[in-house]
Amino acid sequence: MRARKFAFTHLFCDAEAVVTRRTGLREQKKQATRQALREAALRLAMERGPDNVRVDDIAEAAGVSPRTYNNYFSSREQAIVAAVTAERQSRVGAAVAAHPAHVPLAEAVVEAVVEQYTDQGERARDALLLITTQPALREAFVDTAAAIEDPLATAIAQRLGDPDPHTARVLAAGVAAAVRVALQLWVRPTAAEGGLVVPSGPLPDLLRTTLAPLAPALDAAERRR
Amino acid sequence: MRARKFAFTHLFCDAEAVVTRRTGLREQKKQATRQALREAALRLAMERGPDNVRVDDIAEAAGVSPRTYNNYFSSREQAIVAAVTAERQSRVGAAVAAHPAHVPLAEAVVEAVVEQYTDQGERARDALLLITTQPALREAFVDTAAAIEDPLATAIAQRLGDPDPHTARVLAAGVAAAVRVALQLWVRPTAAEGGLVVPSGPLPDLLRTTLAPLAPALDAAERRR
DNA sequence: AGGAAAACTTGCGTGCGCGCAAGTTTGCGT
DNA sequence: ACGCAAACTTGCGCGCACGCAAGTTTTCCT
Numbered sequence: 001m002r003a004r005k006f007a008f009t010h011l012f013c014d015a016e017a018v019v020t021r022r023t024g025l026r027e028q029k030k031q032a033t034r035q036a037l038r039e040a041a042l043r044l045a046m047e048r049g050p051d052n053v054r055v056d057d058i059a060e061a062a063g064v065s066p067r068t069y070n071n072y073f074s075s076r077e078q079a080i081v082a083a084v085t086a087e088r089q090s091r092v093g094a095a096v097a098a099h100p101a102h103v104p105l106a107e108a109v110v111e112a113v114v115e116q117y118t119d120q121g122e123r124a125r126d127a128l129l130l131i132t133t134q135p136a137l138r139e140a141f142v143d144t145a146a147a148i149e150d151p152l153a154t155a156i157a158q159r160l161g162d163p164d165p166h167t168a169r170v171l172a173a174g175v176a177a178a179v180r181v182a183l184q185l186w187v188r189p190t191a192a193e194g195g196l197v198v199p200s201g202p203l204p205d206l207l208r209t210t211l212a213p214l215a216p217a218l219d220a221a222e223r224r225r
Numbered sequence: 226m227r228a229r230k231f232a233f234t235h236l237f238c239d240a241e242a243v244v245t246r247r248t249g250l251r252e253q254k255k256q257a258t259r260q261a262l263r264e265a266a267l268r269l270a271m272e273r274g275p276d277n278v279r280v281d282d283i284a285e286a287a288g289v290s291p292r293t294y295n296n297y298f299s300s301r302e303q304a305i306v307a308a309v310t311a312e313r314q315s316r317v318g319a320a321v322a323a324h325p326a327h328v329p330l331a332e333a334v335v336e337a338v339v340e341q342y343t344d345q346g347e348r349a350r351d352a353l354l355l356i357t358t359q360p361a362l363r364e365a366f367v368d369t370a371a372a373i374e375d376p377l378a379t380a381i382a383q384r385l386g387d388p389d390p391h392t393a394r395v396l397a398a399g400v401a402a403a404v405r406v407a408l409q410l411w412v413r414p415t416a417a418e419g420g421l422v423v424p425s426g427p428l429p430d431l432l433r434t435t436l437a438p439l440a441p442a443l444d445a446a447e448r449r450r
Numbered sequence: 451a452g453g454a455a456a457a458c459t460t461g462c463g464t465g466c467g468c469g470c471a472a473g474t475t476t477g478c479g480t
Numbered sequence: 481a482c483g484c485a486a487a488c489t490t491g492c493g494c495g496c497a498c499g500c501a502a503g504t505t506t507t508c509c510t
Binding site for chain 1: 465466467468475476477
């Protein structure tokens with residue numbers, strides 16, 4: 001048998017690579033590359049302004065080629081916003097699952113989603129401020145809502161025990177759509193500030209507002225099980 | 226007053242340019258350009274295969290420059306699928322509005338959406354067949370679901386008479402998301418046919434299936450008005 | 451009728467997204 | 481331990497998306 005492999009230390013491991021057992025070196029290197037790219041993207045964007053960062057620059061800072069950059073991200077903006085949103089996808093499913101079965105599905109989903117968008121420290125706030133400065137970054141940030149759809153569908157399907165997989169998929173798609181609407185409202189420039197983007201109200205409040213109309217659908221699906 | 230302008234004949238007019246009163250020459254030329262581009266895109270894709278059509282080719286066939294092409298469409302695929310879906314956006318809102326107020330909102334919305342995806346003749350079928358042959362075209366086709374969101378939000382807001390504009394927006398976003406799921410299911414390659422894309426069941430049936438879980442949300446919003 | 455503003459078209463240049471293929475690294479099975 | 485397959489990295493080239501600015505066309509107002 002080959003030499004025993006040890007679970008790596010924090011040097012390589014980040015929360016996204018959920019190392020619940022030993023993963024291979026290849027997978028660990030992939031996660032490390034992805035993290036290096038998004039951290040380099042955000043750091044350079046903050047240092048120079050997002051308009052002055054090129055894919056070549058990010059790739060070089062992360063120690064890979066531009067071609068490899070495009071294996072991981074399909075645009076400059078995706079890497080920058082990934083620095084903020086990277087772990088949200090894996091956490092949201094776990095957060096739904098963490099609610100006891102007696103909690104209504106709608107409440108579990110809303111609380112799980114809101115939890116992902118609560119204040120996450122000064123560095124995340126600085127990154128979000130940067131993201132609001134440029135239309136392409138705002139749009140990429142809004143698009144990250146789509147990433148919660150798959151883990152939500154899995155978590156909802158488990159809660160429903162539903163033989164019809166489409167129900168969970170559609171409800172998750174609806175929730176992701178409502179999150180996108182909240183993010184769109186949150187980042188849009190307001191006329192009051194001369195076009196300057198000032199986030200309009202706390203994001204958790206906006207999320208609760210946009211998710212509320214879907215609660216009857218979530219609860220109805222739960223009652224049918 | 227300037228010379229009287231006449232509503233133009235069918236030479237310029239298509240259903241997308243809803244000519245309910247006289248529109249300017251500039252607007253008419255824009256619509257004509259857009260139509261010329263999408264028709265050229267589809268025709269060339271059918272003649273040569275989608276892989277053998279370039280933006281330069283489409284632009285030349287439509288009589289404009291490649292730069293102008295990109296003023297109208299952001300990718301080759303968008304023009305091709307627009308040839309099939311162009312008028313859907315304006316029609317879906319009108320179809321919801323066409324249902325009497327005593328018809329439940331959910332039913333009005335479902336029927337309006339399904340109507341947009343019923344069989345629309347041999348040429349549309351040929352175009353859809355072409356679209357299923359290539360991943361990038363399938364993805365662009367699935368993305369067109371997003372275009373029904375704005376007109377749906379308007380139609381739902383009118384039905385609800387809702388002072389809260391977010392409710393209509395979120396419900397419309399959820400419906401568009403459910404439509405996207407149906408399109409994804411419809412175009413995805415099935416293992417049974419060796420990866421060949423064979424649309425799985427009639428699209429109207431898939432749409433009803435994916436829209437059904439959202440009916441409680443639509444009806445609950447209507448009861449609250 | 452004429453002038454100004456708005457909107458559109460287009461050429462140019464830049465940055466970049468991606469397919470392909472060759473080389474390298476890792477994982478698996480014997 | 482070794483060989484093979486899978487997965488990854490990377491260079492190259494092509495197509496293209498977009499910002500900018502100049503020219504043209506259309507609209508609006510006097």
